[in-house]
Amino acid sequence: MITDAATRAVAADLERQSARWLAAASTFLDAEEFASEPAWRSVELYIGMPLRRHLKLIVDELIDIARATVALTRAARRDALAIPEAMRAVQNLRRRYSQVETTLDFFGDAVSTRTSPQLRATLQSLDALAAAGMEAVLGQAGHPPIPVLTYIDKGMGASILRADIRLWAPGSINPVAAIKVVRFHAYLPTSLFHEVGHQVAAVTGWVPALQASLGRVLAPDPELRTMWLPWASEIAADVFAFCHTGYASVAALYDVVGDARxxxxxxxxxxxxxxxxxxxxxxxxxRGVYGRGPWDDLEAAVVTAFPLRRADPTVRALLDRSRRRMPAIAAACLATAVPGLAGRPITTAVDPRRVAPAALAELERSAGPALWTSPHWRRTEGIRIVALTGLREAERPDEASAWIARARDWMTATPMAA
Incomplete structure (x- = not known):
């Protein structure tokens, strides 16, 4: 029994703290602490149920730690020698609580963006499009399908929290690819395939292979080699978006990066x-895949609106030399042997010729008006419909508003099956 009053006070406070953390952790058992039940229900079964099971395991582990800590602090009230261990346990519990809360809060916020029938339909469509964008590559790489959870947020740039990476809570592995889609691109979501490209690149070992390809192409110019190699991850994702949605991805990307500053x-x-x-x-x-087209006009617009003389002198020559080597750089990006695809290039799994302007025009002609209403076309050609919409919006500025409205109506219709 502890007789010293000060030591007794410390032991009692440790028990109080541990009980408080246990009580707070117990509230995490209710998923509605982080998102409403309708919001959780709006996430498809193959996403929502595995995710909630995973989050429950994290919470259960936290509660087990909290209960063990309570037991330690109670023992410390009887034995002063146990106080240091109890103090360490309480500090560990505090940190673990914050890590678990961050994990739950992230997914709760993501699910909670499905606040209206329109947004729910849009995000369910985006879930299915993203999953379809990975399907062929993952299958050929011998990797199982990866569930996707998309969510809406502000800003200009999309992002991904990849599946199979460690979450904030120790020992917790992300069970889904969580993709932020910004409102600006929600209805022309070419950026979705850029983010999916990051997931595919991680699974297939694409980025190191691309770095090697770029290194070979740029070997005669060590300064350019140093400049370009660290960009390989983002370049791979851009190439993946291009393979899926063609010129639409390029025009949409320029909307994001075209800030004069x-x-x-x-x-x-x-x-x-x-x-x-x-x-x-x-x-x-x-140009490398399709030949001449509206992308030539876009390039002329870019170099005219932003001439190199406006660049910092320390960068200007590097930009100029890079532009002159761009055909070789593009060819290397398309021809890189991807380890996860048995050394074949990404174009063998996702052929960019399927979204060439002529191919998209043929899809539009053969499907007719049903392209925008038929569940069959949504299910089988959803990605190419995104590519067609983006192409038309980019090449017909006078009709851009109408194409964006058509895309919005299509995205908010009955979601396609993943």
Whole structure:
């Protein structure tokens, strides 16, 4: 029995703290602490149920730790020698609680963006499109399907929390690919396939292979090699979006990077290519696969609106030399042997010729008006419908509003099956 009053006070307070953390952790057992029941129900069965089971395991582990801590603090009230261990346990519990809360809060916020029937339908469509975008590559790589949870947020840039990476809670592995889609691109979601590209690249070992390809192409110019190799991850994702949605992805990307304040800047450490080069690479990809087309006009618009003389002198020559090597860079991106695809290039799994303007025009002609209403076309050609919509919106500026409205109506209709 502890007789010293001060030590007794410490022991009693440790028990109080541990009981408080246990009580708070117990509230996490109710998923509605983080999102409403209708919001959880709006997430398809194959996403929502596995995710909730995974989150429950995290919470159960936290509660087990909290109960063990309570037991330690109670023992410390009887034995002063147990107080240091009890203090460490309480501090560990505090940290674990915050890590679990961050994990639950992230997914709760993501699910809660499905606040209306329109947004629920849109996000369910985006879930299915993203899953379909990975399907062929994952299958050929011998990898099981990866469930996707999309959510809406502000800003200009999409992002992904990849499946199979560690979450904030120790020992917790993300069971879904959680993709942020910004409102600006929600109805012309080419950026969705950029983010999916990051997931595919991680599964297939694409990025190191692409770095090696770029290194070989740029070997005669060590400065350019140093510049371009750290961008390989973002370039792979851009190539993946291009293979899925063609020119639509390039035009949409320019909408994001075409900020006069930043398009010619090269912030050291930024994993994204300079916006000016990134757009020109997209145009070069189009030219390499499709020949001449509206991407030529886009490139002319970019270099006219943002001439190299506006770039910082320390970067200007690198941008100019990069532009002159762009056809070779684009060819290397398309031809890189991907380890997870048995050394075949990404174009063998996702053929960009399927979203060539002529191929999309034939889809539009053969399907007719049913392309925008038929569940069959939604299920079998959803990604190409996104590519067609983006192409028409980009190449027909006078009809852009009508195409965006058509895309919105299509995205908010009955969701396609994944």
């Amino acid at each position: 930043t398009i010619l800047r090269w912030p050291i450490g930024d994993p994204h290519p300079v916006g000016w080069l990134r757009t020109l690479l997209g145009c070069a990809l189009c």
